């Protein structure tokens with residue numbers, strides 16, 4: 001093996017993770033309709049795989065990752081199992097949350113991965129997690145991920161300030177994909193970059209290219225090392241783009257909220273295809289890459305088959321997880337099984353919105 005192919009081969013795990021995230025998303029999108037067996041809204045992350053993949057190579061078991069709604073990449077990056085994620089979308093008892101959370105609240109206790117749909121909530125909760133890590137003198141850090149839209153929530157500024165004052169081991173990540181749902185950043189903000197907002201609290205900041213996984217991995221390695229060494233929080237803005245729709249498998253470009261030129265420009269910078277090209281150019285055999293690709297597709301299809309075959313959670317057991325020990329009368333309607341129920345649930349089919 002030459003030096004160049006050694007270097008390229010070293011990026012194989014990065015490629016494997018990126019490809020897993022990409023293909024899990026694509027195959028789930030194909031499966032979503034017309035079967036409609038996944039009954040939860042899902043925010044896919046096609047185009048944004050480089051950041052979670054780069055992070056995956058730097059995470060330790062006692063680190064905590066807390067993500068916004070576009071979470072699947074970070075779930076897999078933290079080492080949580082694919083099967084449990086897919087089963088969660090199918091609402092099955094074998095899901096990472098026993099089938100009760102779906103995509104938007106996906107978490108995995110053992111892997112120390114959490115996500116939630118309340119925009120920016122993760123920045124605040126990460127402070128609590130990082131405070132515990134510091135107080136307990138563990139080597140762990142907490143990663144909190146939000147989007148550019150999330151940066152418009154007031155709690156972001158309270159969280160950044162507190163993390164700076166307490167010098168907490170937090171890596172704050174803002175995935176700037178230029179859109180909050182269907183509203184472009186230039187309509188919402190005078191600046192297309194957001195690091196200045198974190199700098200105002202004297203938090204260390206970096207603006208990074210979110211579509212170059214190899215470069216990201218190197219840059220993040222330094223940042224993570226600094227946080228582990230006790231240097232306090234770091235805010236990273238990664239510029240990236242989702243090439244899929246905002247929510248659901250549907251292409252929402254019909255809404256005309258972005259230009260085909262812009263989309264085309266970002267598709268040219270596809271992070272998965274470009275790392276694949278780097279590996280090939282660096283001498284990694286195409287047969288090796290094809291083997292990785294084939295293994296991943298089989299792994300995803302197996303996860304879907306096993307999710308389909310698994311049982312739904314037991315209703316009584318599910319209710320016992322309700323800490324308040326009470327539930328809405330709407331739930332009682334389902335429990336009594338007297339409510340009219342449309343098995344096809346056409347109304348739940350997600351449309352672009």
Ligand SMILES: Cc1ncc(C[n+]2csc(CCOP(=O)(O)OP(=O)(O)O)c2C)c(N)n1
Pocket residue numbers: 069070117118119146147148149150151175177179180181246
């Ligand atoms: C507090 C709050 N307000 C509004 C919403 C509705 N909402 C869900 S996703 C979204 C857009 C988020 O955009 P961004 O943070 O940029 O993340 P992206 O979807 O682009 O990954 C909005 C407004 C929400 N989930 N939480």
Ligand SMILES: [Mg+2]
Pocket residue numbers: 147148149175176177178179180181
């Ligand atoms: Mg966004």
